[in-house]
Amino acid sequence: MIEIRSIDERRKAIALATPNKHKSAMGQFMTPSVIARFMASMFNSLAGKNIKLLDAGAGIGSLTAAFTERAACEKANSLDCEAWELDPKLHEPLAATLKACGDLMEENAGKFSSLIRSEDFILAFTDLFAKEKMVAPTHAILNPPYKKISSASAHRHALRECGIETANLYSAFVALALTALTDQGELVAITPRSFCNGPYFRPFRELILAKSALVQIHVFESRTQAFQGDEVLQENVIFHLVKGAKQGSVIVSSSEDATFSDLRTKTTSFDEIVLANDREKIFHLATEEDKAETTAAMERYSYTLEDLGLGVSTGPVVDFRMRDHLCAEAGSDRAPMVHSHHFEAGFVVHPKFEAKKPNFIQVNDETRKWLMPTGCYVVVRRLSSKEERRRIVPAVFTPDAATGDLVGFDNKTNIVHQSKKGMDRDVAKGMAIYLGSTFADQWLRKFSGHTQVNAGDLRALRYPDIKTLAAWGQKIDIALPSQEEIDQLVGGI
Ligand SMILES: C[S@@+](CC[C@H](N)C(=O)[O-])C[C@H]1O[C@@H](n2cnc3c(N)ncnc32)[C@H](O)[C@@H]1O
Numbered sequence: 001m002i003e004i005r006s007i008d009e010r011r012k013a014i015a016l017a018t019p020n021k022h023k024s025a026m027g028q029f030m031t032p033s034v035i036a037r038f039m040a041s042m043f044n045s046l047a048g049k050n051i052k053l054l055d056a057g058a059g060i061g062s063l064t065a066a067f068t069e070r071a072a073c074e075k076a077n078s079l080d081c082e083a084w085e086l087d088p089k090l091h092e093p094l095a096a097t098l099k100a101c102g103d104l105m106e107e108n109a110g111k112f113s114s115l116i117r118s119e120d121f122i123l124a125f126t127d128l129f130a131k132e133k134m135v136a137p138t139h140a141i142l143n144p145p146y147k148k149i150s151s152a153s154a155h156r157h158a159l160r161e162c163g164i165e166t167a168n169l170y171s172a173f174v175a176l177a178l179t180a181l182t183d184q185g186e187l188v189a190i191t192p193r194s195f196c197n198g199p200y201f202r203p204f205r206e207l208i209l210a211k212s213a214l215v216q217i218h219v220f221e222s223r224t225q226a227f228q229g230d231e232v233l234q235e236n237v238i239f240h241l242v243k244g245a246k247q248g249s250v251i252v253s254s255s256e257d258a259t260f261s262d263l264r265t266k267t268t269s270f271d272e273i274v275l276a277n278d279r280e281k282i283f284h285l286a287t288e289e290d291k292a293e294t295t296a297a298m299e300r301y302s303y304t305l306e307d308l309g310l311g312v313s314t315g316p317v318v319d320f321r322m323r324d325h326l327c328a329e330a331g332s333d334r335a336p337m338v339h340s341h342h343f344e345a346g347f348v349v350h351p352k353f354e355a356k357k358p359n360f361i362q363v364n365d366e367t368r369k370w371l372m373p374t375g376c377y378v379v380v381r382r383l384s385s386k387e388e389r390r391r392i393v394p395a396v397f398t399p400d401a402a403t404g405d406l407v408g409f410d411n412k413t414n415i416v417h418q419s420k421k422g423m424d425r426d427v428a429k430g431m432a433i434y435l436g437s438t439f440a441d442q443w444l445r446k447f448s449g450h451t452q453v454n455a456g457d458l459r460a461l462r463y464p465d466i467k468t469l470a471a472w473g474q475k476i477d478i479a480l481p482s483q484e485e486i487d488q489l490v491g492g493i
Helices: 004-017 020-026 033-041 062-073 088-107 121-130 154-161 169-180 199-211 225-230 288-300 425-435 438-447 455-460 466-474 483-490
Strands: 050-056 078-084 111-117 139-142 186-192 212-220 236-243 250-255 264-268 311-314 334-338 360-362 377-381 394-397 406-409 413-417
Touching: 004 062, 004 088, 033 062, 033 186, 033 236, 050 062, 050 169, 062 078, 062 088, 062 139, 078 088, 078 121, 088 111, 121 154, 121 169, 139 169, 154 169, 169 186, 169 199, 199 212, 199 236, 199 455, 311 455, 377 425, 394 425, 413 455, 425 466, 425 483, 438 483
Parallel strands: 050 078, 050 139, 078 111, 139 186, 212 250, 334 406
Antiparallel strands: 186 236, 212 236, 250 264, 311 413, 334 360, 377 394, 377 413
């Protein structure tokens, strides 16, 4: 065994000695050995193999150490590690870990070699890849840094050269490693769960699905909890991909936290994870208990928005682009501008002068194409914070709230509509009841790892039929009933 205890101690000592600012600038949240070992255990047999391991963003080498333990124990023939770490302060402890890895392999009659690469993984690896100078890894084990990468950055440009379009460092690391792997090469990574849905990560999900088979995905049921020591509030997943393999069933495992003391595992068909014909390719990560409940619920409410003749889009008015046309007061050439601060008891109440945002938008040649015909819509807030009780916050917009023929909906909302026009009033009210239910909220949480509610999330939900929605809608007038009453109507999961 490698002195894992000493790795954990060194990890903690380095974390304590490193200023938080530096840690967050570098995305330095190191993997505890218990998680590293769990990750290493996900790979297929290593016995007798000649392995070329990639550990990109290696930190002090905790993941490589856990992998080496397994390789040595299973008598891999040889292990050649390439550890990429940008922060020179970590090179010494990383070298010490690699030295221990070498000793362990040799004790077990295996060959070992290693290389620390101190360049920026994205910039240097894409360059090697483009020049075909890269030796393809057979295995990759990753806990990549998390950070947004802007579309004009050198990182984004370098990735594009390799055909990778993604907006976060973590998805970039995984996409690049997966692209580089040999055929049948394996990758295990721990990342935030945010890639599982949302439009920004759709190209990344498509890349994963096009290049590999998803073999296992592990969900931490409670937030954080993987990197408690480093106090990172993230919902994490661990996944195992095999490049070029045929997609079969998927193991979905879960545990409350990083001790894995309550590890639950089940095998699920792939189309329960990514629904057939889902253009968004959302990864639904329901665990064992969730599944039975959700399956029962899906049988009850099985209609897509499309089945109901409805659609959903992001609110078209981006306020900073329309700044010159927004105004505080009403006027004959002005349409109401609806933001989520107009929500009150499940309805849009307009105007609201106490809120600082402009209540109206001028109707002219520049703005007209961003406005919608007035009618009955359901407006759903897009952003919420982790602390908020509900993620889906809906409100009915009716023409009673508006003057004129057109209405502007803010981009930080989603609009449920009928062919980009309003829908039947009762259906709109019934839809707000459904979206306001604990049931719909919990359902969304099962596949959404982030706090945004995007149009794609609402498209992925399943709904009651139109008649049920209209019947619910008839029960209310200008305010949604209490949460308890809504939940009684809709039913629980
Ligand atoms: C989330 S930490 C994980 C470290 C290690 N893999 C582990 O699991 O303990 C990510 C590591 O990537 C390094 N890093 C950040 N940006 C990098 C880049 N562009 N290229 C290479 N390494 C980078 C950080 O310094 C940090 O050590």
